[in-house]
Amino acid sequence: MIDQMYRKAVLTVSGQKFVEDLVRSRAWSVAQRFVAGEDIPAALQAVRELEKDGILGNLDLLGEFIDSPEQCNAFAERVLQLLDAANAAGIRPYVSVKLSSVGQGQLVNGEDLGLTNARRIVGKAKQYGGFVCLDMEDHPRVDITLAQFRTLVGEFGNDTVGTVLQSYLYRTADDLAGLGDLHPNLRIVKGAYLEPESVAMPDKADVDASYRRLVYAQMKAGNYVNVATHDESIIEDVKHFVLAHGIRKDQFEFQMLYGIRRDLQKELAAQGYRVRAYIPYGRDWYAYFSRRIAERPANVLFVLRGMLKG
């Protein structure tokens, strides 16, 4: 409950225009802890750095609430450029995409623009032997994202496209069951958006319990699981679960965000687990950065200290 109140307070304050302007102008040096840089070379450089520690990358071009079809198409072009650049650099492209940023919900030529653009992105990733994960956004987008995921798996296969389920939503266990026939590649997260209590569990203990249930169910079904959390107690439990149930190390991976718990990322990789860091980059870093701050009270102090230092 307190977590929820804290998150709400930070996301409400960070949504104010003057706060955004202030943070944007004063906190880029702080944001760089969580954001790899503003362009493709910086993002690929981050992948190379992580590779040295045996950690894989998951590239994410930042951009939210892009509204016109032109902007959405331009954003999709930039993701396609990222795939080309990664491939040219000898990096197997693995990217995450928010369908809202490529036009989800906008009808153009009789089709949802998000789906049209996702098709181009997933098609190119397939051509390069890469992978695209469709990030999950706030709850009104869950139905459409899962429906578009289903379409894309049908066209490109579950080895090229995956999506995300959020354990804080009451509906998620049913969503997992409903996707069963696809043998989907799923990233399980707790959920990062400010959601009403009518749709999302307000208590952290319930969210954590739901998280474990979802991961275990996906593993038992024999499907690939991206265990995306920094929660050490969950990670320890997952390690025990896979041992007890004979789940192979190539049926799952741990995923964490760039700049968060680097020690744990390295430790898991050294223990022989597959570990992937989610590497955001791009000029539009503010909303992503605000969500990271909203996850942990200590991060507010970290930002304020950084801003005072200039």
Ligand code: FDA
């Ligand atoms: P929890 O919040 O309980 O934190 C556990 C511990 O991790 C904390 O005690 C702290 O030590 C550390 N920690 C967590 N967040 C931190 C932070 N910001 N700074 C410093 N330490 C921190 N969400 C979503 O809604 N849609 C999505 O598509 C994705 N995608 C995604 C990909 C990947 C790879 C990850 C890791 C996460 C996401 N998320 C997401 C975000 C997710 O929903 C969630 O908000 C964060 O992962 C934080 O939750 P934890 O599971 O880490 O647990």
